[in-house]
Amino acid sequence: MVRQMQDISCKVLVIGAGPGGYIAAIRAGQLGLDCVIVEGAYYGGTCLNVGCIPSKAIIHAADEFEKAMHFAGDSAIGVKAGKPEIDFSKTVAWKDGIVKRLTGGVSGLLKKNKVRAITGWATFVDGKTVDVKGGDEDCRIRAENIIIATGSAPVELPFLPFGGNVISSTEALDLPAPPKKLAVIGAGYIGLELGIAFAKMGSKVTVVEALDKILPLYDNELTRPVEKKLKSLGVDVRLGARAKGASDKDLEIETADGKAETIKADKILVTVGRAPKTEGWGRENLVLDMDGRFIKIDDKCETSMRGVYAIGDVTGEPMLAHRAMAQGEMVAEIIAGQNRNWDKRAIPAVCFTDPEVVSVGLAPEEARSSGYDVKTQVFPFSANGRAMSMEAEDGFIRIVARADNHLVLGVQAAGRGVSELSTAFGLAIEMGATLEDIAGTIHAHPTLGESFQEAALRTLGHALHI
Amino acid sequence: MGEHVIKLPDVGEGVAEAELVEWMIDIGANVREDQVLAAVMTDKATVEIPSPVEGKVIWQGGKVGEILSVGSPLIRLEVDGPGNVKPGEAPETAKDEAPEAAKSPAPKETKATPAEEKPAPKPAVQADKPKTNDRKTNGALPLAAVPRDEGEKPLASPAVRKRAADAGVDLRRVPGTGPAGRISHEDLDAFIASDGEDSLARGRGLARNTAVTEVPVIGLRRKIAQQMEAANARIVPITYVDEVDMTALEDLRKQLNETRAEGRPKLTILPFLMRAMVKAISEQPHLNAIYDDEAGVVHQHGGVHIGVAAQTPNGLMVPVVRHAEARDIWDCAEEVGRLSGAARDGKCSRDELSGSTITITSLGALGGIVTTPVINHPEVAIVGVNKMQTLPRWNGSEFLPRKIMNLSSSFDHRVIDGWDAAVFVQRIKTLLENPAMIFIEA
Numbered sequence: 001m002v003r004q005m006q007d008i009s010c011k012v013l014v015i016g017a018g019p020g021g022y023i024a025a026i027r028a029g030q031l032g033l034d035c036v037i038v039e040g041a042y043y044g045g046t047c048l049n050v051g052c053i054p055s056k057a058i059i060h061a062a063d064e065f066e067k068a069m070h071f072a073g074d075s076a077i078g079v080k081a082g083k084p085e086i087d088f089s090k091t092v093a094w095k096d097g098i099v100k101r102l103t104g105g106v107s108g109l110l111k112k113n114k115v116r117a118i119t120g121w122a123t124f125v126d127g128k129t130v131d132v133k134g135g136d137e138d139c140r141i142r143a144e145n146i147i148i149a150t151g152s153a154p155v156e157l158p159f160l161p162f163g164g165n166v167i168s169s170t171e172a173l174d175l176p177a178p179p180k181k182l183a184v185i186g187a188g189y190i191g192l193e194l195g196i197a198f199a200k201m202g203s204k205v206t207v208v209e210a211l212d213k214i215l216p217l218y219d220n221e222l223t224r225p226v227e228k229k230l231k232s233l234g235v236d237v238r239l240g241a242r243a244k245g246a247s248d249k250d251l252e253i254e255t256a257d258g259k260a261e262t263i264k265a266d267k268i269l270v271t272v273g274r275a276p277k278t279e280g281w282g283r284e285n286l287v288l289d290m291d292g293r294f295i296k297i298d299d300k301c302e303t304s305m306r307g308v309y310a311i312g313d314v315t316g317e318p319m320l321a322h323r324a325m326a327q328g329e330m331v332a333e334i335i336a337g338q339n340r341n342w343d344k345r346a347i348p349a350v351c352f353t354d355p356e357v358v359s360v361g362l363a364p365e366e367a368r369s370s371g372y373d374v375k376t377q378v379f380p381f382s383a384n385g386r387a388m389s390m391e392a393e394d395g396f397i398r399i400v401a402r403a404d405n406h407l408v409l410g411v412q413a414a415g416r417g418v419s420e421l422s423t424a425f426g427l428a429i430e431m432g433a434t435l436e437d438i439a440g441t442i443h444a445h446p447t448l449g450e451s452f453q454e455a456a457l458r459t460l461g462h463a464l465h466i
Numbered sequence: 467m468g469e470h471v472i473k474l475p476d477v478g479e480g481v482a483e484a485e486l487v488e489w490m491i492d493i494g495a496n497v498r499e500d501q502v503l504a505a506v507m508t509d510k511a512t513v514e515i516p517s518p519v520e521g522k523v524i525w526q527g528g529k530v531g532e533i534l535s536v537g538s539p540l541i542r543l544e545v546d547g548p549g550n551v552k553p554g555e556a557p558e559t560a561k562d563e564a565p566e567a568a569k570s571p572a573p574k575e576t577k578a579t580p581a582e583e584k585p586a587p588k589p590a591v592q593a594d595k596p597k598t599n600d601r602k603t604n605g606a607l608p609l610a611a612v613p614r615d616e617g618e619k620p621l622a623s624p625a626v627r628k629r630a631a632d633a634g635v636d637l638r639r640v641p642g643t644g645p646a647g648r649i650s651h652e653d654l655d656a657f658i659a660s661d662g663e664d665s666l667a668r669g670r671g672l673a674r675n676t677a678v679t680e681v682p683v684i685g686l687r688r689k690i691a692q693q694m695e696a697a698n699a700r701i702v703p704i705t706y707v708d709e710v711d712m713t714a715l716e717d718l719r720k721q722l723n724e725t726r727a728e729g730r731p732k733l734t735i736l737p738f739l740m741r742a743m744v745k746a747i748s749e750q751p752h753l754n755a756i757y758d759d760e761a762g763v764v765h766q767h768g769g770v771h772i773g774v775a776a777q778t779p780n781g782l783m784v785p786v787v788r789h790a791e792a793r794d795i796w797d798c799a800e801e802v803g804r805l806s807g808a809a810r811d812g813k814c815s816r817d818e819l820s821g822s823t824i825t826i827t828s829l830g831a832l833g834g835i836v837t838t839p840v841i842n843h844p845e846v847a848i849v850g851v852n853k854m855q856t857l858p859r860w861n862g863s864e865f866l867p868r869k870i871m872n873l874s875s876s877f878d879h880r881v882i883d884g885w886d887a888a889v890f891v892q893r894i895k896t897l898l899e900n901p902a903m904i905f906i907e908a
Binding site: 338340341343402405407430432437 | 624
């Protein structure tokens, strides 16, 4: 039976309702543009459903459980409690509640801004036409401007296909209980965030990383506090080791010195990166220039086709929700006729490991290899009163500035709760702050943030508390 | 140690290139500031190019006889301090590439990467080359607009960036006066206010004044404008200048003033000049005339009515000393004094401001050495008095200090020939230089 397809025309069509897509649609709606958004699976995309938000919920539960375990032992602060238990199915249900509230919120915001949301899978017919199928109702949408925001998906290892005990981060967030033995392949931020959380909830965790360090995108100074914590949690970290395959509950690896070894694991979590979703939506019907595996975009997020934009993970690194959101907002404004281009100085990156790791702007080595003459100093939390008072002395804040004019090029931190400080770091860099600006700003006492000011002072050569 | 490149400056209006005619220095030589480096020749002149800095010559932009375009590198100096060339920008070899380099600016380094997805801006220099630091590293932050390296992202807050984008301003063109060259809202305001012109003076306490005040041309100003317009539109002027040795006249004037009777006005040069003009006019009456060019008639007047141009608070006025031929020197002085007072007070009658047949214009000490007086239409002659100054003059055996004054006089060449003009001025000169002749009837 051939169904009569509904024809829809609009000014802006957004494909994918992840953070980039839904922000683009909301902003387009705010600007009075006739906007349609198509989503195949879940509003809010990876981030809200199977990424940032649910993982943070699980991590929070793990932290609370660890704290309770701490109190069950001999806690230095005098709090004593009974041995805690965790009902992980309840944790997952609580997490699902948060996700539901947030995704519902996205739908509500789209509606509020008069964005028409259509559920289904979009396929390009040409640069101005998209067919939507598999949803409530098939339709054909003709749009003056189309924003591709299809996102990314976990990368699968060919010899360890997802299924059975081999899981991706998505499944890890929906397990019925923490696995007794968990093997994590890939010591990037996703693998370590989840690995640490499960270790805190009682899993025996082994991390297998092909490179010779954890969090390979961060320098040793930043990852050292995480290494220390992994050790204290009893996480077995195998660096320079390669996964070779798995049979049921045995993970075969080749260790750094070339020996074959078998690791017992109830679940094998593969977190070896994410790949842009460039297939499955009719890219073959377009003529899009590519930039490696990503869609090539210019500084206005326009692709090689006029009126076709791309934002978010499908356009390149860093694959972070806040980058996609900023791009989405910008593209909506460009379509509305405003003069915008990508002029951001920094995209903060946060690892919600324990301790947390933050990097905004350039790390010292990056700055040097970019040709800058650099001044950099670290201020340790061990010299910060607030950190002492909350048993969070591990970590530091580090500032990287130009030696000639003291312009802050980058700020990095490791420590408990430093993710919240990324706001200050980002603002400083985006505003073009110099060391003197940060040193001259009164930072509330007693807070971890004082270490930011102290790091600036120390870079200037006159830290007060060290 | 840095490198300073000196480019061939704009050596003359409309000159796009110049021939290198001489090198004053060789490679390896040390040059001082202001020392001449080379001479170049245009179709107009030969120009010497001095060095703005001190340094050692490491590269020459061409051989003698080559044509260099304006703005092309002429010479490279090794200097103390950072110089004006980024490392990596300077060509490694000199002589072999010289003709090529001489014709086009030094090749720019290509940008490291066009991709802007990095968390922070990358400078346009190669990663393995150290950055040239134009600024001192002692922590003192500059207050004036900070120069931005080529390809460096302008530093500005997101709010400033958005305002600039909305206003269609490319922030790369906006000078930043904040720390590290940050562009403030005020910098952007100033840039927009200057209509996008490069506001280089910002931060040095100097600002462009782009105000335009509309002043209506009315009243006396309009009258003057119309009179000048008529003069310029109709009269074909010839201006003749000669100097007059006023020493004898000044001695006489001093003596007369010192011995003058009670109640007599102090004599200026004007009454003497008026009397001299009366005398000259008696021999050349056609210079004391009104030319009705529409009727094609020159009205020669018997009476010498001398207009005396005077600056008043209201503007230029020309009160008229009537019948100067019938006044002696004291009379003339008195009448000039009375009229100029009346003109200053705005009390001149219409008759007193019209009917002149010839005019004197004098700016006194402001008289300059030469002027081109505009004839008071429809008259045919005007005598301009320049300032008097004591100058050395050769008397045949020695230099003597003499009081010298120029007369710049204009004549309507339609009816007065240059020869007549010259005779007239020479006659006045003779009379003024020998003042006794003014008083002796021929």
